[in-house]
Amino acid sequence: MTGQDVAGLEVSGLGFSYGARRALNDVSFAVTQGAFCALLGPNGAGKSTLFALMTRLFTTSEGQVTVMGHDMARAPRQALARIGVVFQQPTLDLDLSVRRNLRYFAALHGLAGREAEHRIDTALERMDMAERADEIARDLNGGHRRRTEIARALVHRPAVLLLDEPTVGLDAEARRAITAHVHGLCAEDGLTALWATHLTDEVWPDDRLVILHRGEVRADGIAREIIGDQSLTDRFLDLTGAST
Amino acid sequence: MKPLLIALWAITAREALRFAQQRSRFISALVRPLIWLVVFAAGFRAALGLSIIPPYQTYITYETYIVPGLCGMILLFNGMQSSLSLVYDREMGSMRLLLTSPLPRWWLLLCKILAGTVVSVLQCYAFLGIAAAMGITIPPMGYVYALPALVLGGVMLGALGVALSSLIRQLENFAGVMNFVIFPMFFMSSALYPLWRMAESSALLRDICAVNPFTHTVELIRFALYGQFNGMALLWTMLATMGFMVLALWGYDPGRGLLRRKG
Numbered sequence: 348m349t350g351q352d353v354a355g356l357e358v359s360g361l362g363f364s365y366g367a368r369r370a371l372n373d374v375s376f377a378v379t380q381g382a383f384c385a386l387l388g389p390n391g392a393g394k395s396t397l398f399a400l401m402t403r404l405f406t407t408s409e410g411q412v413t414v415m416g417h418d419m420a421r422a423p424r425q426a427l428a429r430i431g432v433v434f435q436q437p438t439l440d441l442d443l444s445v446r447r448n449l450r451y452f453a454a455l456h457g458l459a460g461r462e463a464e465h466r467i468d469t470a471l472e473r474m475d476m477a478e479r480a481d482e483i484a485r486d487l488n489g490g491h492r493r494r495t496e497i498a499r500a501l502v503h504r505p506a507v508l509l510l511d512e513p514t515v516g517l518d519a520e521a522r523r524a525i526t527a528h529v530h531g532l533c534a535e536d537g538l539t540a541l542w543a544t545h546l547t548d549e550v551w552p553d554d555r556l557v558i559l560h561r562g563e564v565r566a567d568g569i570a571r572e573i574i575g576d577q578s579l580t581d582r583f584l585d586l587t588g589a590s591t
Numbered sequence: 592m593k594p595l596l597i598a599l600w601a602i603t604a605r606e607a608l609r610f611a612q613q614r615s616r617f618i619s620a621l622v623r624p625l626i627w628l629v630v631f632a633a634g635f636r637a638a639l640g641l642s643i644i645p646p647y648q649t650y651i652t653y654e655t656y657i658v659p660g661l662c663g664m665i666l667l668f669n670g671m672q673s674s675l676s677l678v679y680d681r682e683m684g685s686m687r688l689l690l691t692s693p694l695p696r697w698w699l700l701l702c703k704i705l706a707g708t709v710v711s712v713l714q715c716y717a718f719l720g721i722a723a724a725m726g727i728t729i730p731p732m733g734y735v736y737a738l739p740a741l742v743l744g745g746v747m748l749g750a751l752g753v754a755l756s757s758l759i760r761q762l763e764n765f766a767g768v769m770n771f772v773i774f775p776m777f778f779m780s781s782a783l784y785p786l787w788r789m790a791e792s793s794a795l796l797r798d799i800c801a802v803n804p805f806t807h808t809v810e811l812i813r814f815a816l817y818g819q820f821n822g823m824a825l826l827w828t829m830l831a832t833m834g835f836m837v838l839a840l841w842g843y844d845p846g847r848g849l850l851r852r853k854g
Contacts, residue, residue: 402691406845428693436684440605442612454601455692455699457594 353416355380355507355539356401362409363396370396371562374410378541378555380506383533385550385570386543388559389587394543395435397559398511401541402432415506428456431500435511439492439499441485445476448484449499456503466502473536474498474528490521497529507539508532514549522549530554547579560587598694599702606673606706620668620714624661625721632657635783644785646817654727659813660782662715662737663744663805669714670748671773673707674756675765681756690843697840700753704839707752708745715741733816740815743828744808750835757842780806781813804831 354377361374371393378384388394399405401412403423412419417426439448446467453463471477474494484492493513500508510529514522526549532538542549550556550570558566558573565586566573574582610616636653643650680686689699719734729737755768777783779800786806790797800806807827814821841847 402687403845404687404690405847424693424695427691430691432687432691434684434687436687438684438688440685442609451601451605452688454597455689455694457597457694459597459601 353380354378354413355382355415356384356509356541357413358397358401358410359413360410361397361400361407361412363393363400363407365396369562371400374559374562374564376557376564376567378507378539380415380539381533381537382555383530383540383542383551384555384557386541386557386559387545387547387550387583388543389545391561392545392559392587393562394559395511396562398432398434398509398543401509402430403427428503429506431503431505431508433493433496433500433508433510433513435513435515437492437496439484439495442483444481444483445471445487445495446480448495449502452499453502458503463502466504467498470498470501473501473532488521489517490525493517493521493525494528497525501532505538507541509541511543512545513542514544514546522546526551547583550579558583558586594694595698598692598699599705602689602699602702603706603709606703606710610710616672617714620665620672621717621721623668624664624718627661627664628654628657628722628725628727642787644787646814646819646821652727654722654725656785657783658719658722658727658729659816660780660809662718662741662812663780663782663809664777665714665718666711666741666744666748666808667773667777667805669707669711670745670750670752671755671768672752673703673749674752674759674768677703677753677756678759678765690845696843696845700839700843701836704746704749704753707749708742711745711749712738712741729816730818732818736815736818737812740808740811743825743832744812747804747808747828747832747835750832750839754835754838754842757839757847776803776805779803780809782806782809804828807831 357377359375361371363371374393374397386394386397400407401419403419406420412426414426415429417429419426440451443451449467449470450463453459453467458466468477471480474497476491476494476498479487479491484495487495497510497513508529514525517525529540529542530551533540544550552571552574554570556566556568556570556573557564570579577585632654677686689703690696692699716734719729723729755772759765759768779796780803781800782805786797786800789800804827807824810821811824811828814824
């Protein structure tokens with residue numbers, strides 16, 4: 348079930364309702380291993396619901412999520428072990444140092460001791476955060492807190508990284524740096540990334556792009572092909588704006 | 592097995608550290624039972640005569656009578672406090688970190704409960720120490736025998752707290768837990784008055800007290816403190832622990848969609 352032919356992340360026929368309100372309807376897409384996939388959608392498109400289903404915060408009987416060939420419903424622990432998640436809300440313990448935050452997370456994945464320390468060092472270096480390992484999270488700026496969270500999501504060496512609007516509240520420079528960092532993780536380390544955003548400037552022309560609107564997939568392909576000769580912002584508004 | 596223990600250790604250490612950082616929480620957790628012991632007991636002593644009932648072998652003062660109940664109170668308030676922190680964690684997002692771990696969810700919840708129990712039991716001993724300094728002593732071995740009883744009681748009330756936290760949608764609703772869980776559980780128990788006293792005013796009330804699992808937790812602690820074993824209390828406390836655990840697991844079942852956004 349492993350190997351290059353297996354998609355890093357595959358979502359098929361996913362549906363979900365909050366009572367009478369339909370949040371996701373027949374959502375399907377697959378991201379090949381090592382690809383950076385942007386999930387673009389306006390607020391309320393269903394991105395966070397999709398993330399909750401992909402991370403098993405809740406489950407649905409409609410459709411399927413598979414991570415590296417592991418079905419989230421049937422083998423949740425294998426699937427969860429292969430994903431790293433950066434939530435939209437900050438989840439750092441602000442009173443602890445960067446390293447202790449990562450150590451706590453490593454323990455939640457059953458990692459401790461020298462192995463954990465080694466992985467923590469590697470992850471922090473990967474995100475250019477090594478020299479801040481002993482700083483208290485509260486003293487970090489927004490961009491560095493986000494980088495810490497991404498480093499934390501890498502500690503258990505996942506194959507798939509899920510990021511739910513990771514640049515919310517950051518300035519332009521920090522946004523650009525973090526977007527570039529995660530592109531680097533895909534290109535250099537072969538990580539599969541799903542990057543949810545509502546900001547079109549975070550999508551690069553060669554990225555895989557899925558546009559979600561009102562709980563449905565409106566476009567799916569390579570960004571430059573979807574855009575055609577328009578700007579992405581115009582194309583995005585064409586697909587979603589007219590009806591909002 | 593090892594990954595499970597690593598997680599248990601980390602979750603317990605985090606809870607203990609958080610507790611150590613909140614000194615006011617520790618002080619208020621101690622002051623609450625001490626006020627009962629000093630003020631309430633002084634007023635009640637005159638009003639309430641106590642006969643010799645097991646496990647006591649002589650006449651005892653009212654202060655001595657309520658010590659086990661106040662240990663129970665510490666466990667009860669702490670159990671609810673940890674449920675409050677779970678609701679807070681859920682709103683703040685750090686609960687997501689825990690629930691997306693690949694370790695079994697039942698284990699992660701159990702770790703949370705055990706971590707809270709460690710903190711509760713430490714507080715109970717701090718309280719027993721102060722009570723001893725005030726002259727309310729227990730046979731020395733009683734302090735040892737009480738440990739398993741306190742741990743079981745802590746787990747039972749911690750599990751209840753986790754179960755309740757899954758039902759509370761918002762932090763603001765926590766006041767309801769105070770009114771509808773903590774107060775009835777505490778007052779309708781043998782913590783403050785023996786059940787035969789209760790029976791004098793109302794047989795129905797006595798029956799309610801007798802099925803209240805908190806009564807049995809208090810009695811388990813009371814008997815253990817005097818080196819005696821109360822099988823009935825143990826059975827009830829264990830049954831209630833299992834029941835609350837099942838409720839807690841059900842409450843955090845991803846199929847229930849607990850973490851859904853509001854609205």
